[in-house]
Amino acid sequence: MATPGSEATWLWVGFIGMLLGTVYFAVQGRGSTDPEQQTYYIITTIIPAIAAAAYLAMATGLGVISMPIRGAAGVDIYWARYADWLLTTPLLIIDLALVAGVRKRMIYKLLVIDVIMILGGLAGSMMQQGAVIRIAWWAVSTAAFIILLYYLLGEFSRRARNRSTATGVVFRRLRNITLGLWALYPLVWILGTGGGFGMITITTEIMLYVVLDIGTKVGFGAVLLNSQDILQTADHPTSKGDIKSQ
Template identity: 50%
Template sequence: MATPTPGLESLSLWIGTIGMTLGTLYFIAQGWSVRDPEQQEYYIITIFIPAIAAASYFSMAIGFGLIEVPVQGLGTLEIYWARYADWLFTTPLLLLDLALLAGADRNTIATLIGLDVFMIVTGLVGALAREGQTVRIAWWAISTGAMIVMLYYLLGTLSEQASKMSGDRAALFSRLRNLVLVLWSFYPIVWILGTESGFAIIPLPVETAAFAVLDLAAKVGFGIVLLRSRSVFSGTGASTAQSAD
């Protein structure tokens, strides 16, 4: 168990913890009186996303989710393994929300989640690799390749299935899909420019802050956009979005 460096790094982790916790409580409050079974399904999935992330950020903030990895030619690197544990659970849930909104079949859902898990696991292997910078970058390339295939599948097959839904539902899917495409594309960029790749163009405190901002937008922001238009995916088939407030 290591202790995070005081300053921006620690502040970012605590902001992440508080932000994810507030997001969780907000989603619980908004969904407390929901009785429509389909709406409840989205709320349950979406509540767990920031809840898991809040636990992950808390573990990193207190130093439990941080380890030191000796890497050949690079010295000892500080790696937040809890970040990958967070992504391993939350990103499939995000994709499940999108897949349900698009009315995707089980094969499509399995493909998306399989690619996502492969992406996270290979990214974790790269972060923990001790053989040197070249090996770490090779694992990053494999993980990024899986992400590109997954996003292409999201843009193609899943979007095609979503186009068969009602106009408002398809439009909501498109907004959320674009949010995922943009935000998720920044993750491998921050990784390769940060300390985990060995380049350290971005120092660890800035890297940590960047991941926190991306996580909050990709989890809490995603949930707010989705759940504020809950009538779009209600069992009533309503085509006009209404505020959950």
Template identity: 50%
Template sequence: MVQPGSTEELILWIGTIGMALGTLAFIAMGWGEKDEQKQEFYIITIFITAIAAVSYFSMATGYGLIEVAGIDIYWARYADWLFTTPLLLLDLALLAGANRNTIATLVGLDVAMVVTGLAGALATEGATFRIAWWGISCGFFVALLYFLVSTLSQQAAKRSGDVAATFSTLRNIVIVLWTAYPIVWIIGTESTLGYIGLTTETALFAVLDLAAKVGFGFILLRSRKVLDSVSSAAAQSAD
């Protein structure tokens, strides 16, 4: 149970407010947009932070927390990742002009990564099984990174200079920030290693989430020129 007035609760409320403000900002940025291709980016990005805001609200109010084998597990965090990380990848894939097979591969690897990570958090057999599940999840993550830096990057390289540059920036942000998640997990409480406490773990995840969702969204949506280029390329492909 989140203790009322604790630092942990404050962190979760900051996460809630940050995601909510990001959602409102993205709605304002896309307000009045008529182009369907550009609307797609706004819709996806708005849902990313909106889902995250609901997740953080549930954790801040104590509903997103359960106890497994004596360990506090924020299940709502995994529910958040299960929906928002595929949407983040979809934003990247649309920016790169990826085909359906590439998108399906990325989303499939991502879902497998999150689900196996959740299995590790919920494992009751002890640290060995938790860390084993973490290793499996990391395996899916490595495969995901391979597709990001190979197939998806190759497709993005065919785009205009501004689009390709924005893709590279967002891809690198995803690689760096997403790599930090399993590191925080393994040194935190859910692995049972406990090199950092739950409050520190919660703070680190909150910083990563805000950067990976709100920060990602601002970089993607701030450039009308990039979105115009993607929309024009999509229209030409349709013709």
């Protein structure tokens, strides 16, 4: 356990942002009676709730440990961040899979790849042998992300377009938010304390993670839940005219 320094302010910002997102999604979901919509609301509400708990742990020092790293003094490792990602990124993928209508076998495959991506980053952060080993694990994590990118741009996108034009548009928007923001995480990691280079300060690193986390969880969720009427109409057309209009 370690005590956060100046970066604590941003950790509290992350906690408040995730808490507000959780409350907002929970309130929005109260009026939903459609089972499929309720699934979206439940998953999307759980995501920032988990993140809020992780940020609370990090802000209070419970989610961070100090470790000696070769060539550097003790480095604070925010392990709760990886616990958050290990739980929330699979849920984000499930949300995308539900929109696209992909098969369960494909979902399971991507979840395994996602876990490898997160654990690779965690392993890199925890390695004490020096920069080379840490970067090697970063490369493993980044390679897993590229594989995810391949499937989300390929199979997932094709299936979403096949469901309906409207579904394809919504999926593309959600996919671009996810991939665009996820692509920035490895850059923050390699420039910050994770890669051992320390080219940006820990406060800047935490600030960037907070902004990315809020975008990928609360921003993603807001777009998804505000698109429920479009998805429901597209997947359950009420007339031949609706089918033709798609």
